[in-house]
Amino acid sequence: MKKRTLLASLAVTAILAACGKSEPAATTAAPAAAPAPAAVTKIVVGLDDNFPPMGFRDEKNELVGFDIDMAKEATKRLGVEVEFKPIEWSAKEAELNGKRIDVLWNGLTILESRKQHIAFTDPYMANRQIIIVKSGSDITDKAGLAGKVVGVQEGSSAVDAMKKEEAVFNTFKEFKQFGDNITALMDLEAGRLDAIVVDEVVGRFHVAKKPEVYTVLADNFGTEDYGVGFRKDDTELLGKVNQVLKDMKADGSAAEISKKWFGENIVK
Secondary structure (H helix, E strand, O other), X not given: OHHHHHHHHHHHHHHHHHHHOOOOOOOOOOOOOOOOOOOOOEEEEEEOOEEOOOEEEOOOOOEEOHHHHHHHHHHHHHOOEEEEEEOOHHHHXXXXXXXXXXXXXXXXXXXXXXXXXXXXXXXXXXXXXXEEEEOOOOOOOHHHHOOOEEEEEOOOHHHHHHHXXXXXXXXXXXXXXXXXXXXXXXXXXXXXXXXXXXEHHHHHHHHOXXXXXXXXXXXXXXXXXXXXXXXXXXXXXXXXXXXXXXXXXXXXXXXXXXXXXXXXXXXX
């Protein structure tokens, strides 16, 4: 009997001990730290590959040009790989903000309208929008474009420059836009255009090849600056490239690249 009583007591004691046992307090897990952004190892440069001397294909079909050399030197100093990706220039903002490219580096004019969608480095070159006509043309200035057929590259800053001067623009007989400047120049030479408006660095490069065919007027549609374009939220990369460009100007390497393509230092 005593044995049974002892066993019963032990059982009750065990049950009571189990009931009184407190569960360990639940611990709240610390929120996981946000992963650090991956280090940039490659920069994809968007460009128009028919825009000499800024970026174009040579006789070996290789991409060459002033901006090509500038981008190569800059990325070398940053220690990252560079890839050049030809794009439809009129769709450049969509290509950039769609993250199919990382930067626009191809004679890109800094415009207030573009600043709404693109962040720019400091200017690295000044440029004018020049007027090219066939040699022997009776057009001598902007006023002479009245009643004429004028060509331009679609999506280029020349379009904005001309439209800004409404008093002149509204007198054109026809305003024709082309996929590239080469085609526009061919139409000018063939007589299908009376004039074209184009970036000076590009226009003079072509005129120098056929000085007997083309004439550059003294009049123009204004001066503008070139910059490298980035997505507006890509501030870290922009800052790094901007500093590298400053260093290249300071140590003379940018001047050397300019002399290679233009015969003089025209870097701003």
